[in-house]
Amino acid sequence: MTAPVLAAEPLVRWDWVRDHTDDITAQLWEHLGLTAAAVGMGFAISMVLALAAVRWRWAYEPLAGFCSVLYAIPSLALFGVLVPISFFGLGFRTALAALVSYTLLILLRNIVAGLDGVPAAAREAADGMGYERWRRILRVDLPLATPAIVAGLRIATVTTVGLVTVTALVGEGGFGSLINDGLSRNFPTPIGVGTVLSVALAIALDVRFVVIERLLTPWARARVPSTSGTQADDALVRARARAAGRWSALVGGRP
Amino acid sequence: MRTTTPADAVADDAPAPAAAPADTAIRLDALTKTYPGGATPAVTDLDLDIPRGELVALVGPSGCGKTTTLKMINRLVEPSDGTVWLEGTDIRTLPVHELRRGIGYVIQQSGLFPHRKVRDNIATVPQLQRWSRSRIDERVRDLAELLDLDPALLDRYPSALSGGQQQRVGVARALAADPPVLLMDEPYSAVDPIVRARLQDELIALQRRVQKTIVLVTHDIDEAIKLADRIAILNVGGVLEQVGPPEELLRAPASDFAAGFLGDDRGIKRLSLVRVGDASLSRGPVVPPSATADEARAVMAAEGTDWVSVCDGGRLHGWVGADELDGSATVANLRARPFAAVVGPDTTLKAALDVVVTSRTRVAVAVDDEADGGPRYLGILTVDDLAEGITR
Numbered sequence: 001m002t003a004p005v006l007a008a009e010p011l012v013r014w015d016w017v018r019d020h021t022d023d024i025t026a027q028l029w030e031h032l033g034l035t036a037a038a039v040g041m042g043f044a045i046s047m048v049l050a051l052a053a054v055r056w057r058w059a060y061e062p063l064a065g066f067c068s069v070l071y072a073i074p075s076l077a078l079f080g081v082l083v084p085i086s087f088f089g090l091g092f093r094t095a096l097a098a099l100v101s102y103t104l105l106i107l108l109r110n111i112v113a114g115l116d117g118v119p120a121a122a123r124e125a126a127d128g129m130g131y132e133r134w135r136r137i138l139r140v141d142l143p144l145a146t147p148a149i150v151a152g153l154r155i156a157t158v159t160t161v162g163l164v165t166v167t168a169l170v171g172e173g174g175f176g177s178l179i180n181d182g183l184s185r186n187f188p189t190p191i192g193v194g195t196v197l198s199v200a201l202a203i204a205l206d207v208r209f210v211v212i213e214r215l216l217t218p219w220a221r222a223r224v225p226s227t228s229g230t231q232a233d234d235a236l237v238r239a240r241a242r243a244a245g246r247w248s249a250l251v252g253g254r255p
Numbered sequence: 256m257r258t259t260t261p262a263d264a265v266a267d268d269a270p271a272p273a274a275a276p277a278d279t280a281i282r283l284d285a286l287t288k289t290y291p292g293g294a295t296p297a298v299t300d301l302d303l304d305i306p307r308g309e310l311v312a313l314v315g316p317s318g319c320g321k322t323t324t325l326k327m328i329n330r331l332v333e334p335s336d337g338t339v340w341l342e343g344t345d346i347r348t349l350p351v352h353e354l355r356r357g358i359g360y361v362i363q364q365s366g367l368f369p370h371r372k373v374r375d376n377i378a379t380v381p382q383l384q385r386w387s388r389s390r391i392d393e394r395v396r397d398l399a400e401l402l403d404l405d406p407a408l409l410d411r412y413p414s415a416l417s418g419g420q421q422q423r424v425g426v427a428r429a430l431a432a433d434p435p436v437l438l439m440d441e442p443y444s445a446v447d448p449i450v451r452a453r454l455q456d457e458l459i460a461l462q463r464r465v466q467k468t469i470v471l472v473t474h475d476i477d478e479a480i481k482l483a484d485r486i487a488i489l490n491v492g493g494v495l496e497q498v499g500p501p502e503e504l505l506r507a508p509a510s511d512f513a514a515g516f517l518g519d520d521r522g523i524k525r526l527s528l529v530r531v532g533d534a535s536l537s538r539g540p541v542v543p544p545s546a547t548a549d550e551a552r553a554v555m556a557a558e559g560t561d562w563v564s565v566c567d568g569g570r571l572h573g574w575v576g577a578d579e580l581d582g583s584a585t586v587a588n589l590r591a592r593p594f595a596a597v598v599g600p601d602t603t604l605k606a607a608l609d610v611v612v613t614s615r616t617r618v619a620v621a622v623d624d625e626a627d628g629g630p631r632y633l634g635i636l637t638v639d640d641l642a643e644g645i646t647r
Contacts, residue, residue: 119366121362121363125366128329128362129383130354130380218412219369
């Protein structure tokens with residue numbers, strides 16, 4: 001009986017981490033860059049799709065259906081399709097296309113849910129007071145949909161951070177490259193470092209969005225005008241509870 | 256009514272404002288609305304003139320098309336047929352957003368924008384019309400004062416306001432660009448009865464100052480009677496049953512439907528249209544502070560009461576009871592007690608009726624609080640005085 005090779009190694013070899021800080025930092029930036037590019041591009045596309053779906057209601061189900069199909073395609077299969085196409089190839093464009101396609105469903109559903117959730121009275125008042133359609137969407141509908149939209153961005157971002165590790169297979173993987181390296185060499189240290197940092201990055205970005213949402217929607221927690229610390233803390237707790245509620249309400253399970 | 260021949264119908268494009276009286280602000284001309292898929296029209300061939308500076312209430316049961324009618328005035332709903340004339344202009348000839356910015360709009364549950372501070376909510380239309388910052392600030396300040404809004408509320412978000420305050424902000428927002436016409440769609444249906452009554456009183460006072468042309472939709476006939484100069488009763492399908500001043504409708508309902516909608520208590524309701532200041536009051540038992548006990552007893556005997564009001568030069572001090580008059584030299588030596596059953600000149604006879612029947616003595620004392628130096632005695636109101644208010 002032979003012991004597994006991995007068990008012979010210590011879980012983390014700190015000297016390796018010390019020797020590779022430059023490499024790890026570079027992967028952090030790559031991971032962050034891919035995530036930002038994917039979520040940013042996905043957000044822009046989803047916003048256009050969502051505005052079209054709200055304007056032409058019949059378009060929503062086909063659009064959502066299309067995004068669901070993209071979401072359901074296994075990433076390996078998608079790489080297999082994209083890599084031979086010369087525009088995509090083995091690298092950044094393929095990775096980005098895959099990551100973007102996985103954000104669309106989440107973002108589209110959340111933006112539409114947010115726009116649908118705008119109080120009818122506010123919308124009617126805006127129409128009745130002479131807002132043009134586009135101006136109303138910009139100045140009334142979208143600001144009021146912000147909590148749901150940010151909720152979607154949070155889910156999309158956390159999901160994307162996780163998926164970036166998979167795009168290491170096409171040579172653009174951030175922390176995924178560390179994990180790949182470890183797996184191919186039966187060397188647990190890069191696997192552990194890549195995994196922990198990837199999760200930490202997801203959490204850090206998620207927290208950043210909570211802060212952004214609070215800055216964008218001061219009105220959502222204005223119910224209790226508060227100055228004292230305890231009341232502000234209460235407001236934070238309530239905001240988190242609301243965000244958690246939205247999370248479970250708006251995300252179906254991943255396919 | 257106009258008669259339409261087929262030839263006329265073809266030439267109907269030529270706008271001919273059927274010679275509206277000069278004081279008509281809004282004229283609904285054969286207005287019809289059929290929703291796609293609706294078997295019967297929501298509004299049927301409705302003719303209605305709304306005079307400038309008047310508050311006209313559209314009332315009727317659910318499905319009578321009153322809200323649809325209102326929304327055809329600012330084109331949130333496009334008529335299937337017929338024309339809305341606004342100050343002699345066919346509203347279809349105006350750019351729709353310009354039309355709406357020129358008409359104040361107040362809706363149920365206030366419809367305030369939750370993401371904008373009260374100040375910016377009020378400034379909505381001025382901002383759309385690109386007023387200067389300083390002019391907007393000044394206007395918001397004036398409106399806050401006009402609607403009795405605490406300036407501290409201006410920098411809050413709507414969710415921090417009570418229902419009544421939100422509704423006031425809604426009215427301020429509608430008035431912001433000083434439109435001549437105000438449309439109000441069930442503005443008070445979402446607030447509790449106490450707040451509603453106060454908001455209604457405020458609207459009456461406000462209308463006295465601003466003299467807008469107001470079209471108010473409500474399902475509450477009492478609200479219409481209280482607020483409107485003129486009431487239009489609509490039946491299901493937007494059929495106009497009767498239009499006229501409240502007292503006329505209450506005195507002579509034109510149809511069974513109108514009578515039924517106005518209610519079995521039309522006589523009592525008419526009491527709400529007359530105010531104490533306009534009613535005939537009884538003199539009541541009154542003595543000056545210098546009166547002796549015997550003089551007070553004589554007044555009580557003449558009036559058939561066991562109490563007497565003490566008035567000094569028209570100022571009411573209170574009342575003293577017969578059992579307190581024990582040989583005191585003058586009434587002034589006794590402590591005059593305040594009345595519990597008091598009405599003012601602005602109190603409706605309906606409210607006064609309530610005060611009268613719940614008071615021990617079956618009378619209410621009418622005083623005018625406006626004057627300095629104590630309430631001015633106007634007289635007393637008895638059940639007989641109230642009956643006269645109904646029948647005359």
